[in-house]
Amino acid sequence: DGGITQSPKYLFRKEGQNVTLSCEQNLNHDAMYWYRQDPGQGLRLIYYSQIVNDFQKGDIAEGYSVSREKKESFPLTVTSAQKNPTAFYLCASSVRQPMNTEAFFGQGTRLTVV
Amino acid sequence: DQQVKQNSPSLSVQEGRISILNCDYTNSMFDYFLWYKKYPAEGPTFLISISSIKDKNEDGRFTVFLNKSAKHLSLHIVPSQPGDSAVYFCAASATGSARQLTFGSGTQLTVLP
Numbered sequence: 001d002g003g004i005t006q007s008p009k010y011l012f013r014k015e016g017q018n019v020t021l022s023c024e025q026n027l028n029h030d031a032m033y034w035y036r037q038d039p040g041q042g043l044r045l046i047y048y049s050q051i052v053n054d055f056q057k058g059d060i061a062e063g064y065s066v067s068r069e070k071k072e073s074f075p076l077t078v079t080s081a082q083k084n085p086t087a088f089y090l091c092a093s094s095v096r097q098p099m100n101t102e103a104f105f106g107q108g109t110r111l112t113v114v
Numbered sequence: 115d116q117q118v119k120q121n122s123p124s125l126s127v128q129e130g131r132i133s134i135l136n137c138d139y140t141n142s143m144f145d146y147f148l149w150y151k152k153y154p155a156e157g158p159t160f161l162i163s164i165s166s167i168k169d170k171n172e173d174g175r176f177t178v179f180l181n182k183s184a185k186h187l188s189l190h191i192v193p194s195q196p197g198d199s200a201v202y203f204c205a206a207s208a209t210g211s212a213r214q215l216t217f218g219s220g221t222q223l224t225v226l227p
Contacts, residue, residue, distance in 0.1 A: 040219065042203060105159070
């Protein structure tokens with residue numbers, strides 16, 4: 001089955017700690033994205049990558065870091081510099097532009113800072 | 115500055131009737147529009163899309179209308195079913211933007227049996 005897998009589904013972090021969220025896809029998509037959802041808000045773009053070994057900041061990249069060493073994988077690290085990390089994190093992938101196409105989403109990771 | 119706006123946070127509709135969800139955008143560079151459906155604690159699932167060269171796209175019970183001059187799109191669901199109850203997000207992208215999606219804040223649709 002092709003799809004996007006995010007793990008873990010729930011994650012708890014102590015203040016001051018870095019934590020890494022996993023995202024793997026087997027759709028052979030070039031582009032991958034990380035979004036954050038807060039209650040009552042839409043999805044906001046954190047980082048995106050169009051190709052292996054290249055990634056760009058989105059609208060709210062501060063306090064986050066990513067890597068894209070393999071086409072299938074796009075992990076997101078939430079660093080201690082992120083002031084309000086508690087949120088629902090969504091990873092997505094799509095074929096590379098300029099094609100008009102939808103993005104496919106994983107099931108999300110809920111991160112809670114305790 | 116919200117480039118994609120969904121001004122109705124919630125909508126209730128009787129089963130069998132039509133649901134109309136609205137979305138406005140401000141960025142004239144957007145040329146591809148999508149609707150996603152989302153259940154709590156799950157990722158959004160794609161519903162339907164429309165390119166800016168069209169003004170209507172239909173897929174079963176779902177129809178999306180695009181009014182470029184008004185920078186407005188809407189999603190019609192007819193007939194509405196209780197399983198349609200979810201949060202609906204409007205999204206848009208632009209050529210040359212790496213196709214990242216800009217999302218609205220969502221509308222919670224409740225279909226009453």
